[in-house]
Amino acid sequence: xxxxxxxxxxxxxxxxxxxxxxxxxxxxxxxxxxxxxxxxxxxxxxxxxxxxxxxxxxxxxxxxxxxxxxxxxxxxxxxxxxxxxxxxxxxxxxxxxxxxxxxxxxxxxxxxxxxxxxxxxxxxxxxxxxxxxxxxxxxxxxxxxxxxxxxxxxxxxxxxxxxxxxxxxxxxxxxxxxxxxxxxxxxxxxxxxxxxxxxxxxxxxxxxxxxxxxxxxxxxxxxxxxxxxxxxx
Amino acid sequence: xxxxxxxxxxxxxxxxxxxxxxxxxxxxxxxxxxxxxxxxxxxxxxxxxxxxxxxxxxxxxxxxxxxxxxxxxxxxxxxxxxxxxxxxxxxxxxx
Numbered sequence: 001x002x003x004x005x006x007x008x009x010x011x012x013x014x015x016x017x018x019x020x021x022x023x024x025x026x027x028x029x030x031x032x033x034x035x036x037x038x039x040x041x042x043x044x045x046x047x048x049x050x051x052x053x054x055x056x057x058x059x060x061x062x063x064x065x066x067x068x069x070x071x072x073x074x075x076x077x078x079x080x081x082x083x084x085x086x087x088x089x090x091x092x093x094x095x096x097x098x099x100x101x102x103x104x105x106x107x108x109x110x111x112x113x114x115x116x117x118x119x120x121x122x123x124x125x126x127x128x129x130x131x132x133x134x135x136x137x138x139x140x141x142x143x144x145x146x147x148x149x150x151x152x153x154x155x156x157x158x159x160x161x162x163x164x165x166x167x168x169x170x171x172x173x174x175x176x177x178x179x180x181x182x183x184x185x186x187x188x189x190x191x192x193x194x195x196x197x198x199x200x201x202x203x204x205x206x207x208x209x210x211x212x213x214x215x216x217x218x219x220x221x222x223x224x225x226x227x228x229x230x231x232x233x
Numbered sequence: 234x235x236x237x238x239x240x241x242x243x244x245x246x247x248x249x250x251x252x253x254x255x256x257x258x259x260x261x262x263x264x265x266x267x268x269x270x271x272x273x274x275x276x277x278x279x280x281x282x283x284x285x286x287x288x289x290x291x292x293x294x295x296x297x298x299x300x301x302x303x304x305x306x307x308x309x310x311x312x313x314x315x316x317x318x319x320x321x322x323x324x325x326x327x328x
Contacts, residue, residue, distance in 0.1 A: 071292065
């Protein structure tokens, strides 16, 4: 595995072949780092479930922890993405996100078929990712404009999601989870296409975007599987 | 040229029925207005949040991750559960 920091500035290649080499290198590094980022996420989720850390926090406390932790890490990633320190900071962020995931994982593991639901959600997320990665190589048209619409959709999803923390409606949660799977699947396609088109030249930024989309797809799938396939006995 | 006149044989609606129809139209208008206002507010919130995030989707994506984690526990919605106490009813023998 060769994870060398890549400059974010527009690539000043001498020809199309060197540009293609550069794009392939960014894509390869993104896939490697993405695979690596799963390890701290699983470790974080395991730690969170075994210690009951995330479950002990109420919504208010988890908001504060999230704001400080996630935004702090993202700020650090932004500052270090052009240096070798960017990779450990990103892995630290994925560990933190794993801890944040542990509340849901713990709830699903409390079901009698919880482990199989988690494996199903993991397989489903993998299938979506593979599908989107394949699509990104097939689709030839420019998907840049799709990003704006996806962003607006995501913001509306976020507003509705925050409202549902107070409303506590299961029906709205199901609707939002289904919409989230669609939006974040499209985000995976958009992000990978950006790398392939040479618009994203930093693999740490690319990994961060794709990782968060995969994380959200997994969480939504797990939520839906817990609702429709969960067995209490 | 013919001039149209209201027919003398036109069915006459009762006053309460007419009032009900008018009330229905007002209600529909109010619902449409409320929907439009809600949509406008959602769009405004989306625009404000977009400005707050300054187009960086990673922050919004991570925020959605938190918002979803804070949702109610994944349980199948079963509706309201009502506890019903069943008592044995004994009929006294008639004298």
